[in-house]
Structures are given as structure tokens and as C-alpha cells.
Amino acid sequence: MGQKLALVDIADEWIEGLLGDECAIEHLTFGADLTNLEYHYYEHVALHNLIPAAIEAEKNGADGLLLGCFYDPGLRELRELLQMPVVGVGEATLHTAATLCAGKFSVIVGRNKWIPKMADNARSYGLETRIASWRSLEMSVAQMDDRERAYEAIIREAKVAMEVDRTEVICLGCTGLTGLARRAQQELGIPVLDPVAIGLKVLEFRAELWRLQGVSHSSGSRYFCGSLFWASKPKQAANT
Amino acid sequence: MGQKLALVDIADEWIEGLLGDECAIEHLTFGADLTNLEYHYYEHVALHNLIPAAIEAEKNGADGLLLGCFYDPGLRELRELLQMPVVGVGEATLHTAATLCAGKFSVIVGRNKWIPKMADNARSYGLETRIASWRSLEMSVAQMDDRERAYEAIIREAKVAMEVDRTEVICLGCTGLTGLARRAQQELGIPVLDPVAIGLKVLEFRAELWRLQGVSHSSGSRYFCGSLFWASKPKQAANT
Numbered sequence: 465m466g467q468k469l470a471l472v473d474i475a476d477e478w479i480e481g482l483l484g485d486e487c488a489i490e491h492l493t494f495g496a497d498l499t500n501l502e503y504h505y506y507e508h509v510a511l512h513n514l515i516p517a518a519i520e521a522e523k524n525g526a527d528g529l530l531l532g533c534f535y536d537p538g539l540r541e542l543r544e545l546l547q548m549p550v551v552g553v554g555e556a557t558l559h560t561a562a563t564l565c566a567g568k569f570s571v572i573v574g575r576n577k578w579i580p581k582m583a584d585n586a587r588s589y590g591l592e593t594r595i596a597s598w599r600s601l602e603m604s605v606a607q608m609d610d611r612e613r614a615y616e617a618i619i620r621e622a623k624v625a626m627e628v629d630r631t632e633v634i635c636l637g638c639t640g641l642t643g644l645a646r647r648a649q650q651e652l653g654i655p656v657l658d659p660v661a662i663g664l665k666v667l668e669f670r671a672e673l674w675r676l677q678g679v680s681h682s683s684g685s686r687y688f689c690g691s692l693f694w695a696s697k698p699k700q701a702a703n704t
Numbered sequence: 705m706g707q708k709l710a711l712v713d714i715a716d717e718w719i720e721g722l723l724g725d726e727c728a729i730e731h732l733t734f735g736a737d738l739t740n741l742e743y744h745y746y747e748h749v750a751l752h753n754l755i756p757a758a759i760e761a762e763k764n765g766a767d768g769l770l771l772g773c774f775y776d777p778g779l780r781e782l783r784e785l786l787q788m789p790v791v792g793v794g795e796a797t798l799h800t801a802a803t804l805c806a807g808k809f810s811v812i813v814g815r816n817k818w819i820p821k822m823a824d825n826a827r828s829y830g831l832e833t834r835i836a837s838w839r840s841l842e843m844s845v846a847q848m849d850d851r852e853r854a855y856e857a858i859i860r861e862a863k864v865a866m867e868v869d870r871t872e873v874i875c876l877g878c879t880g881l882t883g884l885a886r887r888a889q890q891e892l893g894i895p896v897l898d899p900v901a902i903g904l905k906v907l908e909f910r911a912e913l914w915r916l917q918g919v920s921h922s923s924g925s926r927y928f929c930g931s932l933f934w935a936s937k938p939k940q941a942a943n944t
Contacts, residue, residue, distance in 0.1 A: 481916065540806065551803075559799045562830055563791075563910075564919070566780065566926030590802055594830035632924030646917055655919050662913070669909045670803075676721065677886055677901055679804070682894050684872030686806030 467671050470521040472514060473532035474660060478642050482664045490526060492517045494533070500605035501533050502577060511538040515545065522546050528671035530663050534573070534637045536585055543687040549670040549680050553663035554582065557635045558591050560662050564655050565632035568596035570625040572618055573637040574608065576600045582637060597629035598637075608640040615644050622652050633657065707911050710761040712754060713772040714900060718882050722904045730766060732757045734773070740845035741773050742817060751778040755785065762786050768911035770903050774877045775818070776825055783927040789910035789920050793903035794822065797875045798831050800902050804895050805872035808836035810865035812858055813877040814848065816840045822877060837869035838877075848880035855884050862892050873897065 468488040471479075479489065494501065494510035501507045515538070518529055528549040531538060536552030543550050561569040571586075573579060579598045586592055601608075601617040608614045618634075618641065625631040634656045636645055645658035673679045681687055708728040711719075719729065734741065734750035741747045755778070758769055768789040771778060776792030783790050801809040811826075813819060819838045826832055841848075841857040848854045858874075858881065865871040874896045876885055885898035913919045921927055 543806075555803055559803060560913075563795055563799060563921075565922040565924055566783075566828070567922075567924055588806070590831050590834035592830075630925070632922040649918060654922050654924055657919065658917060661917055665909045665913055669905045673800075673901070673905055677898060678889060679895050679897065681803075682805040682807075682872040684805055684807055684894055685870070 467527045467668065467675075468525055469667060469671060470518065470526040470529040471532060471664075471667075472518075472530060473639070474530060474664070478639075478660045479664060482661055483668060487668075490521055490524075492521060492529075494537070501535055501537055502575065502605065504581075507535060507537045511541060514538060515541065518542055519545060522548050527675060528667050530667040532639050532660065532663070534639065534659055535578070535581055540686060543681045544689045544692065547680055549667070549674050551663060551667045551670055553639060553659040554585055554637070555589055556666035557637075557657050557659045557662045558586055558589060558595075560666070561633045561635050561655075561657055562591055562594045564657075567630065567632045568594055569633035569635060570597045570599055570622070570629055570631035571595065571635045571637040572599050572601060572621050572625070572641070574601055574603050574605060574640065576602070578637070596631040597625050599625050599629075605638065605640045608638065611644070614641060615647065618644060618648050618656075619651060622648065622656070626652065626654065635659065707767045707908065707915075708765055709907060709911060710758065710766040710769040711772060711904075711907075712758075712770060713879070714770060714904070718879075718900045719904060722901055723908060727908075730761055730764075732761060732769075734777070741775055741777055742815065742845065744821070747775060747777045751781060754778060755781065758782055759785060762788050767915060768907050770907040772879050772900065772903065774813070774879065774899055775821055780926060783921045784929045784932065787920055789907070789914050791903060791907045791910055793879060793899040794825055794877070795829055796906035797877075797897050797899045797902045798826055798829060798835075800906070801873045801875050801895075801897055802831055802834045804897075807870065807872045808834055809873035809875060810837045810839060810862070810869055810871035811835065811875045811877040812839050812841060812861050812865070812881070814841055814843050814845060814880065816842070818877070836871040837865050839865050839869075845878065845880045848878065851884070854881060855887065858884060858888050858896075859891060862888065862896070866892065866894065875899065 495513040531552045534554040536554040539552045599621040642660040645656040649656040735753040771792045774794040776794040779792045839861040882900040885896040889896040
């Protein structure tokens with residue numbers, strides 16, 4: 465569809481086959497010196513790195529931006545600053561999971577430390593009542609490079625979520641787990657969502673909705689940007 | 705993407721420009737003798753009409769099905785019966801609205817009578833806390849043919865929703881209102897969602913996710929179909 469998409473920390477090999485060939489990809493990053501965003505402080509630094517590049521991407525004609533971290537870091541700040549759709553893999557995956565079951569779904573994260581922030585997000589998205597459980601692999605992002613160990617831990621936690629929490633859909637709650645969903649789904653027999661795949665497809669849909677219908681996030685309340693102190697005001701009025 | 709999509713009561717002129725050219729469309733209907741689904745009884749009859757055609761569409765290779773009514777009639781029954789994604793314009797629009805604001809959104813319906821059923825749906829989708837208000841045009845589906853009157857009523861109710869309910873996104877809660885969103889958005893200055901446009905884009909995304917990753921609704925709890933009395937079991941095990 466000739467879209468130009470800005471992707472933050474989404475590796476080329478993760479995209480394969482998910483987006484149309486005509487799609488132009490611009491790669492942004494939270495910062496090459498950061499290997500993970502497991503700490504609030506790292507997240508702060510990462511967002512500070514990202515903001516100027518994200519504004520530049522919109523000025524250069526990007527149709528939408530995807531944040532490649534399940535924390536959805538910067539979702540709020542960037543929606544204040546940008547007019548194009550800003551999609552977080554976390555928000556996209558949680559809403560998709562909610563449409564895939566009538567009961568509840570679980571999120572498998574790397575470490576317990578991640579859960580409070582992600583649960584805060586889920587609450588603010590309005591999806592708290594749909595979540596059966598948060599379960600942790602007790603693995604850092606770096607440790608997920610051991611794919612077999614990560615896969616086995618996913619299966620272990622997912623089985624507990626199914627048996628104990630009665631979960632009906634599993635969300636992989638870290639982009640570091642991308643590529644393992646399909647095999648896990650085969651083994652578990654319930655949908656397993658890959659946050660990168662969901663994020664990319666939702667971004668594509670949202671960018672098109674933006675192009676076709678002019679629909680992006682509302683500048684009401686939280687994303688209001690009328691009195692931002694920026695010298696150049698990158699975001700137009702919502703009714704353009 | 706070469707998709708084959710089954711659309712229930714979505715008129716050809718509503719699709720224009722929203723789906724790729726390679727997309728094959730199969731039109732299904734809730735029943736030509738029904739001019740609206742404003743009554744629980746009509747909805748029952750409509751679903752009874754639709755079920756055999758929907759099963760046939762899946763057998764003939766459809767990649768997904770869209771229910772063109774904001775009530776999402778048959779969403780549950782068809783998810784029991786079908787393996788392909790079943791998307792309701794109501795569910796798709798409400799979840800999209802939730803990602804477009806940090807505050808709350810409103811749904812504009814035809815008549816007060818529609819609200820309890822749609823509010824029940826929103827509760828079961830888990831989105832109750834995100835809804836600022838339900839507002840009614842006090843127009844039947846047939847009366848919506850008077851486009852100017854429908855448009856003016858949308859603006860009237862949306863303005864009240866914005867001023868009184870502090871709404872940040874407007875959902876048009878009837879496919880009979882399709883085509884009016886963009887103009888209303890220009891006038892109101894907040895996102896206005898066309899349920900047909902959102903439904904079609906979400907269907908496309910979900911059908912692709914199904915093809916690429918084998919992800920459809922979970923057969924856990926409500927959509928469990930293991931002991932359905934159907935002679936032919938149209939739905940395979942979820943882990944195929």
C-alpha cells in the first residue's frame with residue numbers, strides 16, 4: 465500500500481513476510497547502548513534518545529510508528545508530540561488477545577520486575593478485568609537469546625496459566641520472545657500471540673486508517689498538546 | 705494479499721478503497737426480508753438465516769467473516785462453529801476507540817432501545833470503564849436514509865458527549881451511519897470512527913494473522929465446540 469513505517473527496535477528478520485513489499489521501513493532505536501528496558505531509568509534514557517528521531521520521522525512523511533517494547537515506553541509522550549498513529553506492541557497485543565477469547569488471557573513476561581508497570585498499562589487501557597494472570601519466565605532479555613531455554617520456560621508458564629488460571633490466550637510479553645509463538649501454539653492448543661507480529665499488523669491497519677479516514681489518536685485530555693513549549697509544533701490540530 | 709473475505713450485510717459501495725484489489729469478497733446476509741436488527745427477535749431470525757451460509761463460506765475457503773451490525777449478532781455462536789476469524793464491527797470499533805484516547809469514548813446509536821444490548825457487549829469485552837456515554841439519535845435504521853438528518857443528529861449528540869461527558873472519540877454505533885464519519889470528524893475535531901471502515905480493516909488484519917500465524921479465537925470456555933451436536937464438525941481442533 466506504499467506505506468512508510470517507522471519501527472523502533474524491530475529487527476529486519478522479525479518483519480519477514482508480515483508487511484507488504486511496497487512498504488518503506490525506517491528503523492529507529494531506543495539507543496544502541498541499551499540492551500534492555502527492564503529498568504524505569506533505562507526507559508527514561510531510551511525515550512530521551514528516541515524523541516527527536518520520532519519527530520524527524522513524522523516530518524519526513526512516516527505514516528505511523530511502532531514501539532518495539534512490551535512496556536509501550538513513550539506511548540503517551542509521543543502521542544502528545546506526533547499526529548501519526550503511535551502503536552505500542554503491548555497495547556496492540558492486549559487488545560487483540562481480548563478479541564480472541566470470551567474468558568481471560570495471560571501475559572508471559574521475562575521477570576517479575578516487569579509486571580507492575582505492565583499491569584498499570586493494562587489497567588489504563590481498560591483491560592484489567594480480562595487478564596487471568598501475569599507469569600514470569602525469570603529470564604532477562606539477554607538470557608532469551610538461549611531460544612530453547614526460553615521456549616521451554618514459555619511452555620512451563622503457559623501450562624500453569626492454562627491449568628491454574630484458566631487462561632485462554634497467551635501473550636508473549638517481550639519482543640525478545642518473538643518467533644516462538646507459532647511453535648508454542650501448536651504445542652499448547654490455544655492462541656499464542658507474538659507481540660512483533662501483532663504490532664506490525666496493527667501498525668499497518670492503523671497507518672491505513674490514518675491515510676484513508678484521517679483517524680489517529682484524540683488530542684483530548686492526556687494527549688492534549690496545545691500548550692507544549694516546543695518551538696516547532698510538530699502536531700497539527702486534530703481536525704486537519 | 706489474495707484474501708477471500710465473507711461479509712455479512714456490507715454493501716459494495718461501502719467497501720470502496722478500503723480493501724486491496726486482490727481481495728475476493730463473498731456477500732452474505734442476515735436475511736433480505738429483514739430491514740433492521742433492532743429487535744432481539746429479528747436478531748434471532750437473522751442469525752438462523754446466516755448460520756448455514758457462514759459454515760458454507762468457511763468450507764469454501766473464506767479467510768474470515770465480518771458481521772455488519774453493531775450488535776455483533778452471532779459473534780458467539782459463529783465462533784463456536786467456525787475456525788476462521790469472526791469479526792464484529794462493534795467489537796472491532798470499541799477496541800480501536802480504546803486505543804485512540806487515554807480518556808473515554810462515546811457510542812452514538814440509533815435508538816435508546818439498542819443501548820442495553822450494546823452495553824452488555826461492551827461489558828463482556830472488558831471495555832466498560834472506557835465508555836463515557838451512549839447517546840441516541842432517536843432514529844431507526846430506515847430513517848438514517850435521510851443522510852442530512854442523520855448527520856445533524858450525529859453532530860448534535862456528539863457535541864453533548866464532548867461537552868457533558870468529556871468524550872474524546874466518537875464511535876458511530878450503526879452500519880447505517882457509514883460514510884458520515886469523516887465529515888463529522890472535520891467538524892468536531894476529535895476522531896469519529898466509521899464501524900464499516902474499522903470492521904473491514906480489522907477483518908483484513910485478523911484474516912492475515914490467521915493465514916500467517918494460525919491465530920484465531922481460542923476454543924477455551926465460551927467458544928468450546930468439542931461436544932457440539934453437529935453431524936459435520938466444521939471446526940477443527942484449535943491446535944491445527
